[in-house]
Amino acid sequence: MIKDDGFAYVVAAAIKHPVCYNSSMDFSQITPADLFAVLSAAVILGCVIAFLFVLPKVRRMLPGLLQYRHLLSTMVVRDIKVKYRRSVLGILWSILNPLMMMIILTIVFSTIFRFNIENFPVYYIVGSTMYSFVTGSTTSGMNSVLNNAELIKKVYIPKYIFPLQKVLFSLVNLAFSLIAVAIVYAILQMPLHPTIPLLVIPVFYATVFSFGLSLVLSAAVVYFRDIAHLYGVLTMAWMYLTPIFYPFVLLPEIAQTVLQFNPLLHFVNYAREVMMYGSVPGLYENLYCMAFAIVTLVIGLLFFRRAQDNFILNI
Amino acid sequence: MQPIIEVSDVTMRFNMSRDKVDSLKEYFIRTVKRQLHFDEFFALQNVSFKVWPGDVLGIVGLNGSGKSTLLKLIAGIMRPSKGTIMRTGSISPLIELGAGFSADLTARENVFLNGAVLGYSKQYMAERYDEIISFAELEQFQDVAIKNYSSGMKARLGFSIATITKPEILIVDEILSVGDFLFKEKSEARIKELMGGGTTVLLVSHSLRQIETLCNRVLWLKSGRLIMDGDALEVCRAYEEGSRG
């Protein structure tokens, strides 16, 4: 028992946690979710402090970003032009592709497997949009350093620009595939929840996460080319480890627990909550997502910074 | 006076594994079999010199003597294994012309892309766009994709972009030999013009005539070592005789 004016009590009361029923703390009410949330909060705080005070070298990567913002925007615009301008088909394709996948999977899963998911087409397309964003941006981010080898050998550019460029470009692609989502919403006459614009929140988490992962992958693949193949296999596995076309509750309980460590699961769930169910995930869910994003980003920055000086000797 | 570039005791070591290990699989196999050898190779050894503002410094040496490596270190493209390089002022590295040209885009789009690679804004490039195109004499080809350019045309455009920005340090690695003789004269004139404006130039060329006419000071590199540093004519003479010998 803790005095009811203790700090822990104030926090617990603020989030209306059951430990503070009866105006006194009952610790038997603490769940693993609570522990993970506290852990996430600590990790986020740790990363922020590390970034601000312990890692001035990493922080010094930022002014370059300001100076090279023109390059960044020019390269993203170039990507867009190359993909979308040359052919109307480019735009059409990025809308049609998810739609056709959705139709096929809807037929397969509603007739053969008979999963009982309400609005399966929407369930699927929201999940797969998030999945495609994360795997698409990290895959192109992974190859970005190698693909710019000619440039890296000839001029000085802060090299993290390349994975960043690819992640930003994937955001543009995401915007186009949201057109496909909108079409599905229109056809199925889905309710337009006021929470739909909050989709930017899980997209933001996923963007930070993808950039961090791209930093790690793009640096690693310079030294070991076969990582590209490994990651290809891994993204396939990732699709099955994320409830994109099956209901999560179908999994055995132990799998459900283990899969909590899959960041993509949280991003996908978050997107579905705001898009389909009109609800906003609570503090805990946000803490988990933030922790995944920030930890990945910090690891990525540290790893990339160490590796980048020797890129030129290996590309 | 402060030197604009100060190279102190720079050594550049390359690891040359006999067969390049660039896959995880191979790395594991070799680590287990203890077959992971690296041969060291010194592209530069204990090189020190200073460059003063306004210098036009030529660098001569046989193929593989470390000239391009030295320029890349100064441009910040590589980091030295040992020693330090201090540099002040903006730099326009012409290690290879048209680095960062994107084959699918037109010349016009590439001008802005290339400017951005060198750290310049869109507006800055827009103000200089006409001048760039007219110097390169590519008015008729502005909206042609770069992949349809000849190598000389690409080089012209690259040279034009890199020199329009009036950098404080201009690095030129053997690029004046790509254009036709008319453009060669024109680009030499442009370099002289920049020199007159106080730009410091580092020039690598295999044309000793060009070095002699442009440079006030020459370095001679031999197998990664700095052999001689002095007056242009003297060093060129010594280099020619010393290398035959």
Ligand SMILES: Nc1ncnc2c1ncn2[C@@H]1O[C@H](COP(=O)(O)OP(=O)(O)OP(=O)(O)O)[C@@H](O)[C@H]1O
């Ligand atoms: N990335 C690298 N990895 C391994 N060795 C390298 C690398 N870059 C250069 N070298 C070696 O360093 C030496 C010097 O190369 P460099 O390109 O500086 O010569 P150079 O003087 O410019 O010659 P050239 O007149 O032919 O242009 C060469 O023997 C080359 O093999």
Ligand SMILES: [Mg+2]
């Ligand atoms: Mg060379």
